[in-house]
Amino acid sequence: MNSSTPLDLVILGSGMAGLAAAQLARANGLKAVVFDKGRRIGGRVSTRRAAGFTFNHGAQFLTARHPDFVNTCDDAVAAGALRPWPVSGRDAFCGAPTMRDLPSFLGDHLEITQGVEITRVENHDGLVAFHDASGLVATARQAVITAPAPQAKRLVADAAPELGAAAATATYAPCWTAMFGFDADALPEHTAPIQEKSGPVGWGVWEAHRPGAVAQDGAALTIQAAPDWSEEHLEQDQAPVAEAILAAWQVASGTALGRPSYMAAHRWRYARVMTTANADAPRISANGRIALAGDWLAGARVEDAWLSGRMAIERLAAAAA
Numbered sequence: 001m002n003s004s005t006p007l008d009l010v011i012l013g014s015g016m017a018g019l020a021a022a023q024l025a026r027a028n029g030l031k032a033v034v035f036d037k038g039r040r041i042g043g044r045v046s047t048r049r050a051a052g053f054t055f056n057h058g059a060q061f062l063t064a065r066h067p068d069f070v071n072t073c074d075d076a077v078a079a080g081a082l083r084p085w086p087v088s089g090r091d092a093f094c095g096a097p098t099m100r101d102l103p104s105f106l107g108d109h110l111e112i113t114q115g116v117e118i119t120r121v122e123n124h125d126g127l128v129a130f131h132d133a134s135g136l137v138a139t140a141r142q143a144v145i146t147a148p149a150p151q152a153k154r155l156v157a158d159a160a161p162e163l164g165a166a167a168a169t170a171t172y173a174p175c176w177t178a179m180f181g182f183d184a185d186a187l188p189e190h191t192a193p194i195q196e197k198s199g200p201v202g203w204g205v206w207e208a209h210r211p212g213a214v215a216q217d218g219a220a221l222t223i224q225a226a227p228d229w230s231e232e233h234l235e236q237d238q239a240p241v242a243e244a245i246l247a248a249w250q251v252a253s254g255t256a257l258g259r260p261s262y263m264a265a266h267r268w269r270y271a272r273v274m275t276t277a278n279a280d281a282p283r284i285s286a287n288g289r290i291a292l293a294g295d296w297l298a299g300a301r302v303e304d305a306w307l308s309g310r311m312a313i314e315r316l317a318a319a320a321a
Ligand SMILES: Cc1cc2nc3c(=O)[nH]c(=O)nc-3n(C[C@H](O)[C@H](O)[C@H](O)COP(=O)(O)OP(=O)(O)OC[C@H]3O[C@@H](n4cnc5c(N)ncnc54)[C@H](O)[C@@H]3O)c2cc1C
Pocket: 012, 013, 014, 015, 016, 017, 018, 035, 036, 037, 038, 042, 043, 044, 045, 057, 058, 059, 060, 061, 062, 063, 116, 117, 118, 119, 146, 147, 148, 151, 175, 177, 224, 268, 270, 271, 272, 293, 294, 295, 296, 300, 301, 302, 303, 305
């Protein structure tokens, strides 16, 4: 792409909010490009492959209630990218064979560039200009910023400081996710996820026990600590965190496990939205060029992120009309 040719729209972030925005923009006939700093599509809807194991270490499942999102999930089910997961709720789904398959499905046919970290957003000659560490990346008539609130606040500080008010009011709980790989014979009979409100085991499941799970040679176990425990241990090193979570899992599940052949922990600083942005704060810049999106504007779930992305496009369209 030639960075000097203005696009209709630049979207920062290929999470659920960014993908929803990009899909609606495309349906509206706009030339939109998504930039994301991560290696892979999906943001917090994510899957990690390591040492031959596959772990869904971000969002564990999603729920669909709004008719538009229900339709999208139905399409994803028909394409084999989602499966109903009744054990997690009547309206719950999980990605198939992995959680990342949902964003991959949504991102099909969209123009998305991963591995680009936007460091500066500015208004320039009636356009929004996006820069990374080495210079100008793209310009566009309008933009959607879907980074988590603290990062969004920094990004819009020059181009749309009025949007900082919304970003300043959202708060998050962190989450430690621990991942363990065992020999196949460690896999128990089919079990439902274990869920507890507090402590080192907030939610955990053997990956093979998800519907439509990816086939694995070994047994992969993913456990997410509850918000209180994650907050308390946020600055600890990975190894003791993973050890503590594994010990607690054995107590919670009543099973003794041997040493895992793979063990890791991932620290999500901005995992779950605890306070959504003040409803009265603006979501679109005074000049009508930059809109905010992300779960933190509407709720704390995948569906909220998706709805916020569509809302951003509707706001930008209204401003341009
Ligand atoms: C551990 C965990 C468990 C969860 N469990 C559930 C669950 O069970 N059910 C549920 O519904 N939700 C769950 N969630 C929440 C759900 O994942 C989020 O609500 C949703 O994925 C947020 O989507 P988003 O697009 O708003 O943000 P994100 O997915 O965070 O996307 C933002 C994107 O912006 C990119 N970005 C940020 N800054 C820059 C920059 N400067 N330049 C370029 N790119 C940038 C990031 O790389 C990221 O990809 C969970 C989240 C976590 C972390």
